[in-house]
Amino acid sequence: MKKLVIHGGRPLSGEVTIGGAKNSTVALIPAAILSEDPVHFDGMPDILDVYNLQLILESMNVSSTFEDGKLMIDPTQIVEADLPSTAIKSLRASYYFMGSLLGRFGRATVTFPGGDNIGPRPIDQHIKGFEALGATVSEENDTIHIVAENGLKGAHIFLDMVSVGATMNIILAAVHAQGVTTLENAAKEPEIIDLATFLNNMGANIRGAGTDTIRITGVEHLGSETTHTAIPDRIEAGTYLALAAAQGEGVLIKNVIPEHLEAFIAKMLEMGVELDVREDSIYVPKTGKLSPVNIKTAPYPSFATDLQQPITPLLGMIDGTSMIYETIYPERTRHVPELNKLGMNIDADTYGEIAVHKSGELHGTTVAAEEIRAGAALMIAGLMADGVTEVTNAEHVLRGYDRLVHKLTMLNADIQIEDDF
Known part of the structure; x- marks a missing residue:
């Protein structure tokens, strides 16, 4: 068993290259x-x-x-x-x-x-x-x-x-x-x-x-x-877009096919993230004031179910309440109680309806990744939080994200993989 150990609160900047899908x-x-x-x-x-x-x-x-x-x-x-x-x-x-x-x-x-x-x-x-x-x-x-x-x-x-x-x-x-x-x-x-x-x-x-x-x-x-x-991984790209908007001070995400992320990009623009979308890369500047949005997951080309969790920590920065309607896997809410442990304010029912309210300050604690994208959400929240966050069951996250620790370290994150005995 592995765990991610994150010393959060550090501003992120630089470049990251997306791996194959x-x-x-x-x-x-x-x-x-x-x-x-x-x-x-x-x-x-x-x-x-x-x-x-x-x-x-x-x-x-x-x-x-x-x-x-x-x-x-x-x-x-x-x-x-x-x-x-x-x-x-x-x-x-x-x-x-x-x-x-x-x-x-x-x-x-x-x-x-x-x-x-x-x-x-x-x-x-x-x-x-x-x-x-x-x-x-x-x-x-x-x-x-x-x-x-x-x-x-x-x-x-x-x-x-x-x-x-x-x-x-x-x-x-x-x-x-x-x-x-x-x-x-x-x-x-x-x-x-x-x-x-x-x-x-x-x-x-x-x-x-x-x-x-x-x-x-x-x-x-x-x-x-x-x-x-292999084509670039649109889910990895969306994860880094959400992370860059939440904790970045200027991040360039390379090896991206923007057409594969149109629904996700549209929601980020709607909430007020000033993306610079280029031919095969996207630049995310430091984020200003954001507005609440409603997100409904559906089959491609709509908003991907795999991205509703990574975007959740970003939604918690917004004054007001954003709604997520998970129509593909209504039970895909196991990240919610773990994010709340870090200080987020999220409600979820058994029908896939998730209400993300304005969070207070996030503070590091120990949380468990029950699947890949839930782990990505916890990782993002841990990078935003003060103090140390430990994400257990990290092998789930490592199943889906190319050279994760290396890429985050190059963006100025303080993150390590350790054995979890």
Whole structure:
């Protein structure tokens, strides 16, 4: 177990460069096993999820090396094997091996994935897609068995609800299916475009990624020593935007695609943060007087659920009450009592409605990160607070933020990772 030890109250300034998108990375790595040749990735984030995915690859005799953002995966000697349950349960996105193994071998056996506890996140839409493609799905002792005895065949699939995970998993399974798969009510996130771009560069035939209708024409072979650069992480970028507005005295955030953050940027401008939005960077000046806002999370391109927690400490600086309506995961409020321990004044109900009132002075204390973005909110509040804040369960935060301590230290933060015995 790890903890973040933060000596707060220090003004932040300087530059920070955003890493590759976590939510792309966790799908790109499983997708690599569909290749018949080695795969090279650039710009990959140095996060715990990458190392856990490498352990899963190793269990299938897939070698990989990772250094300075460059990840090489060689699936040429891949074998079917039981995947390590500890690594599978450490991150929910391990479920992308369902789609990639099904596409590669026509069958997959995966322990039910773990990851953040932010309320129910069923995989029924994933299963619906696999079954439409011709697979049989069964569950036994917390393990999911997926078998396509007669091969996978293209199908028309309409998702009952917009799901990033189901959209990606169905794409992974369908790239080798016979015929054409049409996926409607698909998620539109940039990370889906990133995955489709990678697969198309290997020889897949995917059209419509980024719209609500995606068509996948199955192909027999994928490969050709592909090199792919992951898109920048819009959630990491949004986190640093919120931190810079809350505690910064001039911070330049580099390697950003502003179009991926339009809803978030719009809310920051609405509250009065004077952002200088450039082609691939955003400058955040020292913040003046801010105004309350109302935020409603919804699927992309609306305000991301992953950013409602990191923006909360900033909302606490505002005279008046800001409202957050969490429509994706109504139970995603576990950060609220922890932030209140630091001196914030937040009310939340069980239906995803969060009222953020003007905070008094924040004072360091010990708080627990129950998931990635909750941990990011606590980290920001700890950097704002007087005294020392200890964020336990810090491994959650480290799963999602590239070289976190290094980047914050370069901005003048006083923060360390320590073992939490």
